[in-house]
Amino acid sequence: MRKPLLTPWFPAAALLAVGVSVLAPNTSAQQIDWPKVNDEAMRNYQSLVQIDSTATEAGVAQFVKKTLEAEGIQVSMVARDPARPNIIARIKGNGTKKPFLIMGHSDTVKIDLSKWTFPPFSATRSGGYVYGRGTLDDKSNLFAAMMTMVLLQRTHARLDRDVIFVSEAGEEGGSNMGIGYLVSEHFPEIEAEACLAEGGGVIRRGGVARFATVQTMEKIPSGARLVARGPSGHGSRPTRGNAIAHLSDAVAKIAYWDPPMRLNDTTRTYFEKLAQVSEPADAARFRDLLDPARSAAVREYLAINEPATYSMLHTSISPNIIQGGFQSNVIPSEATATLDIRALPDENMPAFYELMRKVINDPAVEIVPNASRGRVAGPPVSISSDVYKALEASFKSVYGVPTLPLMGTGATDMSQLRPRGVQCYGVGAARDDEDVLKGFGAHSDQERMPEESVAKHLQFYWLTVTSVAGAKF
Numbered sequence: 001m002r003k004p005l006l007t008p009w010f011p012a013a014a015l016l017a018v019g020v021s022v023l024a025p026n027t028s029a030q031q032i033d034w035p036k037v038n039d040e041a042m043r044n045y046q047s048l049v050q051i052d053s054t055a056t057e058a059g060v061a062q063f064v065k066k067t068l069e070a071e072g073i074q075v076s077m078v079a080r081d082p083a084r085p086n087i088i089a090r091i092k093g094n095g096t097k098k099p100f101l102i103m104g105h106s107d108t109v110k111i112d113l114s115k116w117t118f119p120p121f122s123a124t125r126s127g128g129y130v131y132g133r134g135t136l137d138d139k140s141n142l143f144a145a146m147m148t149m150v151l152l153q154r155t156h157a158r159l160d161r162d163v164i165f166v167s168e169a170g171e172e173g174g175s176n177m178g179i180g181y182l183v184s185e186h187f188p189e190i191e192a193e194a195c196l197a198e199g200g201g202v203i204r205r206g207g208v209a210r211f212a213t214v215q216t217m218e219k220i221p222s223g224a225r226l227v228a229r230g231p232s233g234h235g236s237r238p239t240r241g242n243a244i245a246h247l248s249d250a251v252a253k254i255a256y257w258d259p260p261m262r263l264n265d266t267t268r269t270y271f272e273k274l275a276q277v278s279e280p281a282d283a284a285r286f287r288d289l290l291d292p293a294r295s296a297a298v299r300e301y302l303a304i305n306e307p308a309t310y311s312m313l314h315t316s317i318s319p320n321i322i323q324g325g326f327q328s329n330v331i332p333s334e335a336t337a338t339l340d341i342r343a344l345p346d347e348n349m350p351a352f353y354e355l356m357r358k359v360i361n362d363p364a365v366e367i368v369p370n371a372s373r374g375r376v377a378g379p380p381v382s383i384s385s386d387v388y389k390a391l392e393a394s395f396k397s398v399y400g401v402p403t404l405p406l407m408g409t410g411a412t413d414m415s416q417l418r419p420r421g422v423q424c425y426g427v428g429a430a431r432d433d434e435d436v437l438k439g440f441g442a443h444s445d446q447e448r449m450p451e452e453s454v455a456k457h458l459q460f461y462w463l464t465v466t467s468v469a470g471a472k473f
């Protein structure tokens, strides 16, 4: 029924031809029976998806521990709460270079059972996809990192640096059980020069891989509230000072505002390269973005049609909660709106609030920034490092696509590692761009990953880790 997903392992010459400068000679591909490994990878991937980890990661942690220990890899299970364990494992290198960390998170977001065609923890294979919660986010990275450890161990890979593996708990909605705990209590065990985590991936359109993204920086959540105040009174005598009316006005102004566009190295490269791989109309649009005479019209187009792209252009504001009033015949004296502000990493927030104040232009409305600025993002990682080059070469080799550096608009766990000096790159498996609108994306009502992504993502992961960590001689 199932076609073999992989062509045989690439000959070394092919890899060299696509720019993988250094192979790991002793992670000899010949030692690996890829069709067999791919079947094993699919089984492990399905097993991970079949373990419900919406409330506790214990089942996944046990599975990962058992799989690694069966290969003779030493594993430590560490937890702030025994029901929320993390797994750390390490394969030693010769210490010439600092360690390389590979990680995936073991929890998933919750499910609404009524929305699923195939049971959410069945990992059903149908029509070229694997269905289930976590198939994309993030059991795709978790299985690939785990299988890479298995293969490094089995092939007795000679490494210039340790490869550290982390199966991380509690990524979805708070990091207290996962990366926050690991960074504060177990940092020496996970400290690395560079790391791979989630946040990028290969975009397929019409079933064909078009380009890959690597997340190299991310925006910083930095919320605020708008508070409107006015005289309270009897609802039968409307006032021009009505706090709700002032707030509504301010919310509309700020929501439709086009904040100043500012590109950085990552986003500039992203749009330049995106233009190269896009259809002509889209390509023209991305180029026009940089043309002062045409930029405003493109931004308006993106605001309406491509909100995710639009958000990369500037610090963004989304009003997400609105509160005011308590009785239908009482004019309230106060109304508030909660804003989700996602700041460019180098945004000067006091100056940005000042701009907002000018846009709102209403003394009855106060901007109250959140006390803390949320997570600290850390500096962007280099897009000319050896690790980035290895990622580019691996994507090219496995999928035949170019790599675009990406600024994530959402926050990830990498924001906790980058400030500690770990050069984190966000990667991911191939998924269908169309699936986001069809409701099969990460966090959607249903979730699925193309079946062929299982073998290809492992290939990509293996190639990257062996080029970054393999012994060079």
Ligand SMILES: [Zn+2]
Pocket (backbone or CB within 6 Å): 105, 137, 138, 171, 198
């Ligand atoms: Zn995730």
